[in-house]
Amino acid sequence: QVQLVESGGGLVQAGGSLRLSCAGSGITFSSIAMDWYRQAPGMQREFVAGITSGGVTTYKDSVQGRFTISRDNAKNTVFLQMNGLKAEDTAVYYCHPVASYYWGQGTQVTVSS
Numbered sequence: 882q883v884q885l886v887e888s889g890g891g892l893v894q895a896g897g898s899l900r901l902s903c904a905g906s907g908i909t910f911s912s913i914a915m916d917w918y919r920q921a922p923g924m925q926r927e928f929v930a931g932i933t934s935g936g937v938t939t940y941k942d943s944v945q946g947r948f949t950i951s952r953d954n955a956k957n958t959v960f961l962q963m964n965g966l967k968a969e970d971t972a973v974y975y976c977h978p979v980a981s982y983y984w985g986q987g988t989q990v991t992v993s994s
Contacts, residue, residue: 883907883983885976890988893966901961901988903976911954914979917961919972919990930961931979944970968994 889901901917914933920926930950931939938950947965952958959976973987 883978883981885978885983885985887974887976887985887988890974890990892991892993895967895992895994897966897992898962898964899966899990901963901974901990903959903961903985905957905959905976905978908957908978908981908983910957913981915950915952915959916977916979917950917959917974918977919970919974920987921969921972924972926975929974932959963990966990966992968992 884906886904889899891899893899912934914931916931917929918926919929929941929944930948932950932952940948949962951960971990971992973989975984975987977984
């Protein structure tokens, strides 16, 4: 059974930082590209950042230079370091194995301005 557990969200002031983690089990983590998505209230879920099995990264334009995605295959974990947070980053953040049906429960990030 595949499980994805996100953690690390919280309430932070604008300009602050958070580090999100997503721990996976039940999948061959090291061979799968992983994405982070987010969903703000009343909005569609949107891509934030992705990392291939080989470590190649991509980012949504608005987070480029502020967010960094990384992975630790030995620990079946993918991370999202978020710096310079803005109010518009407020959302529930989810990790997602690319080309799969699996999603975690999400972790809430709230940025106060």
